Amino acid sequence: xxxxxxGAGGRLRTYEPRTAPxxxxxxxxxxxxxxxxxxxxxxxxxxxVSPDAPAAVDWDATLAFRRHLWSHGLGVAEAMDTAQRGMxxxxxxxxxxxxxxxxxxxxxxxxxxxxxxxxxxxxxTLAGIRAAYEEQLAVVEDAGAQAIVxxxxxxxxxxxxxxxxxxxxxxxxxQSAEPVVLHWLGPMFDPALEGYWGAADLDAxxxxxxxxxxxxxDKVDGVKVSLLDARRETDLRRRLPHGVRCYTxxxxxxxxxxxxxxxxxxxxLLGIFDPxxxxxxxxxxxxxxxxxxxxRALLDPTVELSRHLFQPPTRYYKTGVVLLAWLAGHQSHFxxxxxxxSARSLPHLARAYELADALGLFPDPRLAEERMKTxxxxxxxxx
Numbered sequence: 001x002x003x004x005x006x007g008a009g010g011r012l013r014t015y016e017p018r019t020a021p022x023x024x025x026x027x028x029x030x031x032x033x034x035x036x037x038x039x040x041x042x043x044x045x046x047x048x049v050s051p052d053a054p055a056a057v058d059w060d061a062t063l064a065f066r067r068h069l070w071s072h073g074l075g076v077a078e079a080m081d082t083a084q085r086g087m088x089x090x091x092x093x094x095x096x097x098x099x100x101x102x103x104x105x106x107x108x109x110x111x112x113x114x115x116x117x118x119x120x121x122x123x124x125t126l127a128g129i130r131a132a133y134e135e136q137l138a139v140v141e142d143a144g145a146q147a148i149v150x151x152x153x154x155x156x157x158x159x160x161x162x163x164x165x166x167x168x169x170x171x172x173x174x175q176s177a178e179p180v181v182l183h184w185l186g187p188m189f190d191p192a193l194e195g196y197w198g199a200a201d202l203d204a205x206x207x208x209x210x211x212x213x214x215x216x217x218d219k220v221d222g223v224k225v226s227l228l229d230a231r232r233e234t235d236l237r238r239r240l241p242h243g244v245r246c247y248t249x250x251x252x253x254x255x256x257x258x259x260x261x262x263x264x265x266x267x268x269l270l271g272i273f274d275p276x277x278x279x280x281x282x283x284x285x286x287x288x289x290x291x292x293x294x295x296r297a298l299l300d301p302t303v304e305l306s307r308h309l310f311q312p313p314t315r316y317y318k319t320g321v322v323l324l325a326w327l328a329g330h331q332s333h334f335x336x337x338x339x340x341x342s343a344r345s346l347p348h349l350a351r352a353y354e355l356a357d358a359l360g361l362f363p364d365p366r367l368a369e370e371r372m373k374t375x376x377x378x379x380x381x382x383x
Contacts, residue, residue: 022360088338
């Protein structure tokens, strides 16, 4: 069987899908790295909602996908940007997602950490931003999950300099019940976060970020760095206080950052591990044995797919992630909250299918082929 896919310039080309998936089975817990997959949400395709209305979520399918990740030993990073926080999923929906996923994690014994931000407001005073953070932090802690303190659009818009970040984050860390993960999300993921930590210069921003951590090392489990800059992440990792972990959020360089070097390594909290879940888990188990070469042999070939999904404008990577979840049979449709399924072109989606199929990511390659052909037919591509 073959499938005709659109490529650059609108020309069709013939691709022959593989006939068998990569054989990966659930295995033992990881021993050398802590690994979280940021997880997408499944929209309710039958809900009569407008793009600006609160998201309608298919809770059964959303939670089933999290059980899939847990079954392979991955932790779930919940209510992050992969779940369309600020791009279709409003705070009320995120709070419900946190409560439901945390309860499910407790039931199955799965690791979970949840994002706490300020997306219930769009701006205001520092006092209002602090209160918004406190509200969300309370929801996460009350649910029994670890908190990931997310970057705040409102703080980026309101802060006048590094001292405002030091004050807000210092307050939150002093009152947090348990150590948190601090998330530095770069502007390639969210343009509203340009100049975060009070400076457009990344060296100055890094100094402020490290100052926050140094003042409260007992309240910081780790940092998630999403700047797509391997050298900068490595330099930051080497400057962290002892005991504070670095969770890579670099979807371009994750194999080398997780593998590490003679001076250390990064743990992982990645959106690309949503579609790569079983393969990523297998790679980490190989790394647990000390086989860095085997780890890289499994994970390095996935980087082309990741770079494709996360190409600029990077924030629309969620569209490719959800496409692959549909093709893999994790949900019954290709619809997204906020109508974001329209955010990438057909050639982009076709290339994502081709790269994922070549990696063996689809449990049922024939189903993936049939679904891709259905999508192509809606665009007028005859087979």
